[in-house]
Amino acid sequence: MSVISPRSPLYSLNRREEDQVPGQVDVLVPSLKGLRSEFVEHLRSRIPVHHVFTSSAIGLGRARQELMERVDTEWFAFVDDDVRLRSDWWSIVTGMIRSDVGGVEGLWSYRAGDKRVDDYTRAMARLSRLLRQESWRDRIDRAFTGDTLVRREAVKDIRMPNIPLWEDEYIRRWVEKSGFKWLRTPRVVCDHLRSYNLKQSNNTGKYGYYIGQLKVRTQFKRIAQLPVKVVFAAAYTGNIRAGTFAAKKDLGVFKGVLQAHVQRKSGSPLYSLALP
Numbered sequence: 001m002s003v004i005s006p007r008s009p010l011y012s013l014n015r016r017e018e019d020q021v022p023g024q025v026d027v028l029v030p031s032l033k034g035l036r037s038e039f040v041e042h043l044r045s046r047i048p049v050h051h052v053f054t055s056s057a058i059g060l061g062r063a064r065q066e067l068m069e070r071v072d073t074e075w076f077a078f079v080d081d082d083v084r085l086r087s088d089w090w091s092i093v094t095g096m097i098r099s100d101v102g103g104v105e106g107l108w109s110y111r112a113g114d115k116r117v118d119d120y121t122r123a124m125a126r127l128s129r130l131l132r133q134e135s136w137r138d139r140i141d142r143a144f145t146g147d148t149l150v151r152r153e154a155v156k157d158i159r160m161p162n163i164p165l166w167e168d169e170y171i172r173r174w175v176e177k178s179g180f181k182w183l184r185t186p187r188v189v190c191d192h193l194r195s196y197n198l199k200q201s202n203n204t205g206k207y208g209y210y211i212g213q214l215k216v217r218t219q220f221k222r223i224a225q226l227p228v229k230v231v232f233a234a235a236y237t238g239n240i241r242a243g244t245f246a247a248k249k250d251l252g253v254f255k256g257v258l259q260a261h262v263q264r265k266s267g268s269p270l271y272s273l274a275l276p
Contacts, residue, residue: 021094024050025149026076030063032056039081046085047077061167064145065160071152080146082193083108089189093149102154102180103172106147108190116245117196119237124246127232142213143172143182147190154180163207165200170211201249205256209264210271216261219254226250 027043029035031054043049050073055063064078075097079085085106093104110117145168154175160167172182208214226247234243263271 021097022048022073022075024048024073026050026071026073027052028064028067028071028076028078029054029081030057030060030067030078031081032058033081035081042084043079046087046089047079048090059162059164061160061163061170064167064171065158068152068155068158073152075149075151078145078148078150083146084191084193085147086189086191089147092185092187092189096183096185097149098181100179100181101151101183102175102178103148103150103182105144105172105182105184106189107185107187108144108147108192109188110192110195114195116239116241119239119242120233120245123233123236123242124229126236127229142166143168145171146192150175151180154178161211163210165203166207166211166213169208169213196245198245198248198252201252202256202259205253205258206260207256208253209257209260214253214257216257219250219257222250223254 025047027047027049029052035052035054040052043052053067053070055066057063057066067078068076089106093106096104148168150171155171156178158171158174160170163170175182205214205219209216229246229250230243233246234240260271262268
């Protein structure tokens, strides 16, 4: 039996036949309030919608769990009500579908424009290259399900923990543990209609620790790196707010990690609430 080379046009044709673009998908919107008609129209102008489902469950973990249990299509889309999909969103994300892909996350940007975040991220990317240490690169852009296409089979039997954030990363890890890939589009296809909220830094640390994504020792290391980060970010970008952003963010995350660690050691019931 002959084997078709991956470079053969026939191989590419077979791949396209195998990995067909979904005809329709359910769209899941974790929203405590009703959806505006303009937003629903926006969804239908960007996605071949089968049904639009919303959830009023308190906590994003619970809301996304409830929504995923209602899906009736092979693929579904998570779209938050504070994002706007660009015109090429559907063609880009579906163009990345393969038989081994379980989720395609749309790269997004802050439409509101947050120069301190952009400058800080750019500075850390440069610093990591100079030091040849990937650990210096900023990690603020963890998995984001606000504009993500997900294969239903890849989240089969998932049980979300009761957490108000990091639920995106939990879903990504479940998809990968199920044997599928989680991809991100190479260019921006979505606008997030808000700015970075530093008030969430504490919860970022706390719930990141709860699900095993952040550790006390790792955060101690990040705090030790802070003086270099603050000075380099301000000097490299000429934006002093990029440096102060680094300090406030990492200190807030560190505080949250320590709180969660103490709760776990003391046997606090608050710790168990976040576990799946």
